[in-house]
Amino acid sequence: MSRIYLDDAGSAPVLPEVREALRDLPNGNPSSPHTEGRAARAALDRARDLAAAALGADRTEISFTSSGTESINLALFGAARRLSKRGVVMTWAAEHQSVIGAVKRLQSEGHSVEVADVDEHGRGDESDVPANAALVSIGLANNEVGTIQPVAGIIARAHEVGALVHVDASSGPRWIPIPEGADLVSLSGHKLGAGRGGILYVRDGVRLDPLLYGGPQEWGRRGGREDVDAATAVAVALSVCVRDQSSRAGEAAHQAGSLRSLLLEMGGVLTGADARLPNFATCAFADRRGEDLLLALDLAGVAASSGSACASGSLDPSHVLLAMGLSLEQALGSLRLTTGYITTDNEVAEAGEVIRSVLKRAPAHA
């Protein structure tokens, strides 16, 4: 049975360019001075230069990590632990749980933290940044409903009060540009089509405490033997995304638009702001269980999601939807359809038929 994959935001299929780049990479230790080590070092340098070029950054501003979650944790713990508990670490209630989790941990270590409310679309506002902020973390876009955050305004406001800004660019960089001026930007390889790995951009002059102590790898920001495959994968994927961003965004807007129309027609309440990632079609059904819908869609050949994959083992409602003010009923009836680079118009049409048929027969929950 041919499958239709509408969970690009959960994990993007590995790009053909990435598979090609991973063929025959050297597997020496980049820290070894012999020929085998130097070949691996050269491959790692190439990956770093590619990532730097894609971000308009210097190679010393790029550190490779194992995941978006690691990049986020390194940015937040690394910057906050150097603040000596001066100032407030702040973020918003609809951010990814890796951001919220790190901020809560910082609070338990004695830092002053603030988690600001979001509006009904999951959006933060620059006016939420307090005058005593020292570190501000905002997502490029929300990963559950696609709402694009007012990042440029938040960066400006945060810098006005002298705070560092971390942009969690896990969701969105394959569709929209990352506003300039952030001090720290984290990227997630598997959401870019790399299948693995992560990147942390650290603006020249910003200093971080490492999370992993050991050797002087990654400019002293991350000890441990470098994973040349993962670095290459994430650098190539980022580079492809930056190159193809605007053309892909146009196709996605068309495809996701037709999915949103269908969801509306079937009684869903669309979630997220109008300024959303172009590939997102998300909604809530007050009288249905998201997990039942997912199961029925999956059996019919369509891979979809109810929100963050990281939390999907749990039956708890999404903290994002609750922060947006949805009721428990609505939050439990959420559906997220996200198209990707390989999604075709035919697949969207076929998936539309499947969704229509599933929504017609799925039982309202008791």
Add this chain to the structure above:
Amino acid sequence: MSRIYLDDAGSAPVLPEVREALRDLPNGNPSSPHTEGRAARAALDRARDLAAAALGADRTEISFTSSGTESINLALFGAARRLSKRGVVMTWAAEHQSVIGAVKRLQSEGHSVEVADVDEHGRGDESDVPANAALVSIGLANNEVGTIQPVAGIIARAHEVGALVHVDASSGPRWIPIPEGADLVSLSGHKLGAGRGGILYVRDGVRLDPLLYGGPQEWGRRGGREDVDAATAVAVALSVCVRDQSSRAGEAAHQAGSLRSLLLEMGGVLTGADARLPNFATCAFADRRGEDLLLALDLAGVAASSGSACASGSLDPSHVLLAMGLSLEQALGSLRLTTGYITTDNEVAEAGEVIRSVLKRAPAHA
């Protein structure tokens, strides 16, 4: 020109069994409930069961990480931060810099720490464990000179005083068994022939604070999208190593023995205890620079090392050799030759000729 690789301890060549296992692995997100996600989850479960079987552990005791360094940092920070600064965190001066680095960081956070001296072979002793120890970290074997540590005795003494024991098994598990009874055991994928990844064994009942907050992955010990490729690679490599350990150790002892005889004959002073990893031939030359030797050997087709690859970018002398009481001159003249699973007797004989010729002509440094 055919190369002879005598730096297995720096990084082991990727095993053919690992390359085979990585063919056509699913690349979905193991946390996604749809078919694509469940296929990835099944592959991850298989890797976890394989690693657990190789260690005689339960699957819930296995967490995959990105590297040996991450496993070590997670073990030490994760356990120590739950101690509420009660008791002493202790290790030995010849341990890997990821252990020493984490312990020093804990000290800067207010923990009581102790770094005990080692003997002239880099060996720790169970009598070094203080009565107020709360967490003790010992290597299975030293990564620079191959000295096997008295792990069983240290575990017994540490448990007698009520301390947790972390065994850094980055070096050695492909050649010797890991003594039983440790609370935490860290493993490094690239030293096992996996090319990447790491494992942390956490004994049932031992609780850790995560380093990476986010989703509930890896039994809540490590947030972040799982890298199924890395997990599979390290699990398969560990499994092969445990299977082939004793047969490989016999061959290696023979090969490394002949290299040690050669080094002695050429004026080297052997380093490390007689109870060393079977594949190690290490020595110090008081009148030569290790870096000059490495360069000359590399040009002649032999990949060797002067010690830890992680520090090889630096011209500082090895902290291990200094801790063993070697002079600065001796420490700067160190050479480490380590054979691997693919090393042949012919290669050892050929390398012997190259080493002999390089050592004859290499200039004594001024």
